[in-house]
Amino acid sequence: MARKVDRGQKRLLVKFIKVFSMTFLLLLLVAGLATGAYVLLAKNSLFESWRNKAEDRKAEEAAREALMGKPNTTLAIFGVDKDGFRTDVAMVAVFNHRTADVDIVSIPRDTQIRIPDDIYEEITSRRKGVSQNVKINEVPAYVKSEDRNKVSVKVMEETFGVEIDHYVNMDLDGFKYMVDMIGGVPMEVPMDMKYSDPEQDLEIDLKAGQQTLSGSQAEQLVRFRKGYADGDIGRISVQHTFMKAFMAQLLKVDNRLNIMNIGASALLYVDTDFSNALDYTMFIDQITPEKIHMHMLPGEVNDRNRAYYTYDYEETKLLFEQILSGTVREGEEGEGTEDGEGQSVEPAKIINPKDLAISVQNGTRISGFAAKTKDRLAQAGYTVLEAVNYENKPVQTTRLKVPTQEVGEALAREFNNPKIEVDESLLDQELEIIIILGESDGNQ
Structure with a gap:
């Protein structure tokens, strides 16, 4: 009997690790292309005639005034599995109009949340046996396909207390192709990484040292979890380093010139309501890799007998308040920052x-x-x-x-x-x- 439990627990943990690591996979692919690549398109010569027309200059000035009248733009970023039923990636990106900083809060897909009452009532009117306390990635599976993005945004708004302007939803299958499109990502692999799991169709074989990662190698890097002395914190740190390297590569001159093709490729995998993205051309010269700031949703991983992530409500509320007010980098950063260190309040555990x-x-x-x-x-x-x-x-x-x-x-x-x-x-x-x-x- 005990052996059965062990195998079941192992499957749960393997599943958690497989998709939890993917939470960080598409940060700059989506944030860079959804909030940056579209903007870069306007720099292409194909858009010069548009920019030089008097009526369009007036429209651009009007857009500038409208954007500068608000301090931030907030995006919900989703990456879905092949079937589109589950969210493998969830994050909130906040673009500061004054400083051109982009703060990204990565939300583990196994974060436990309580479905808002009105959404839960709608779900249970059509489907029985659904718990109100679920992992955040389960929500899209319980609603109509045409409502998944809208409902996911509302769940994030009510759960984390942040107002979201737009959503970007991307198919994870595009990740490796997009990395190859920008010529790979130069990065130092911190250690030899070798792992095999036929059940996940996963083969990892990377050597330590500086190298340019192909799309396939980039996937191996972000999915590797064995060997880090500090466990998930070390793994997440490497993933964040990769994301910044991705942005640096994306913003290179050659890729800027090729941004039309890169953007077109992204559109094959992106579903978004960010219809006014081109209005952000005014910020393009201010966007640099150094202005991309990574945060983890404050909380803790609980994997004793099961694997899930319990977020800290008070620390999460504080993190978003600091990001939206532009004070997150004043003094010491806390739980939700790149190093993942800081104090947190012990959250209530929700168990499935x-x-x-x-x-x-x-x-x-x-x-x-x-x-x-x-x-x-x-x-x-x-x-x-x-x-x-x-x-x-x-x-x-x-x-x-x-x-x-x-x-x-x-x-x-x-x-x-x-x-x-x-x-x-x-x-x-x-x-x-x-x-x-x-x-x-x-x-x-």
Whole structure:
């Protein structure tokens, strides 16, 4: 039994690591091209006639006045999986109109959030069994395809307390191609990186030292996790270094001249409502790699028995306030900065009941009811390790013995008004949820 749990936990952790590292993959690909590459297009000779017309100069002046009337532009940046159902990349980019600084807050796709009530009501009106406490990347899978970007933006706004002006959604399949389009990315690989995982179709084989990374090699770099003395912090630091190197390469003269082709390639993978991007031509001469600032969403990774990221609400609120006010670089930077160090408040942990080991115990007189319930829960995605008889029969009302109230509330949707019993010590046990079936469910 224990071996089954270990394998299940390993699969969860492997899945987390695979996509968590991709959270940082498209920073400059999207932010650089969505907020920068479109702007650079206006520098191309094909646009000179447009810029020289008197009426267009007036339009440009009007756009300048409109943009300078607000301090920042905020973008939600998403990268989706091949099916478009899950968000593999989520970040918020803030462009400061006064300083031309770009602050990017990377949001791990396994960040636990609570779906806003109105969105949750709409979801559950069409789909049953969805928990209100989910990982942020799950949200698009629960809404209509045409509403995914809009709903994802609203979830980010209400969760992190930041108003978002536009969204950019990019297919992750474009990453390697785009790196190759700009001639690769020169960077020093900090160590030998070798790893193989056929299940992920992943082969990593990089040598330490300065080199120009192709698209395939760049993917290997950002997905590698073994060997860092400080774990995820070291890995994220390398990913941030890569992003800055990407921007430096993008802004080289040769790539500026080729930006029409690069931008056209990006459009194959981008879905955005950033329709006025060309108005940002006024900032192009101010944009430099040094003005790109990376931040991690304040919080912590919790991977004991499961893998998820719990954000720190107060520290997150403070980080965005500092970014939007332009004070984030005054004095010491905190939890959400490039080095990832600083103080944080211990956040409340949100646990997905589908990640926990469950025992189903039959407290009714119905033969085989525990096995039937086990199969039903397994089909719904739960990890049920056993179906046995409960000693003290009969039980009138189904009892859910769970480690947290949130887990109980999420699981309660599977039963008929069950009784929730919270026992925090269950998290230290082999069986983390115990369901004692009662006549209240057996009579249905």
